[in-house]
Amino acid sequence: MIVVVGSVRGPKVRAVERFVELFGSRLQADSDIRIMTMEAVSGVRETPIRRVEIMQGARRRAEVCLARADELADPRVFGVGLEGGLTSSMNRTSKGYADMSFSKIGLT
Numbered sequence: 001m002i003v004v005v006g007s008v009r010g011p012k013v014r015a016v017e018r019f020v021e022l023f024g025s026r027l028q029a030d031s032d033i034r035i036m037t038m039e040a041v042s043g044v045r046e047t048p049i050r051r052v053e054i055m056q057g058a059r060r061r062a063e064v065c066l067a068r069a070d071e072l073a074d075p076r077v078f079g080v081g082l083e084g085g086l087t088s089s090m091n092r093t094s095k096g097y098a099d100m101s102f103s104k105i106g107l108t
Contacts, residue, residue, distance in 0.1 A: 001027060003078045040081065042060050042061050055083070061080075084102075
């Protein structure tokens with residue numbers, strides 16, 4: 001199985017590596033899981049400022065990863081899109097915004 005991360009940024013890649021370390025045996029118990037990274041364009045601004053935009057960025061990154069599945073020599077490919085940004089805070093904060101992150105995982 002191959003897990004393709006739609007980013008080359010260290011924190012995002014480490015988060016996926018940690019996930020695979022903790023839960024990989026539940027995904028693919030009988031073989032190794034290989035992690036690949038790629039720079040996937042999210043299609044949203046550099047720092048998204050609405051929840052829907054953050055979710056769109058995560059989804060787009062996962063879709064870009066899955067589009068490469070045909071090029072890979074493994075029939076099971078997970079595409080992982082991670083996107084972070086700011087959104088209006090329901091709680092009172094000094095600036096009125098809170099950091100928010102979303103993940104989207106797709107499987108071929």
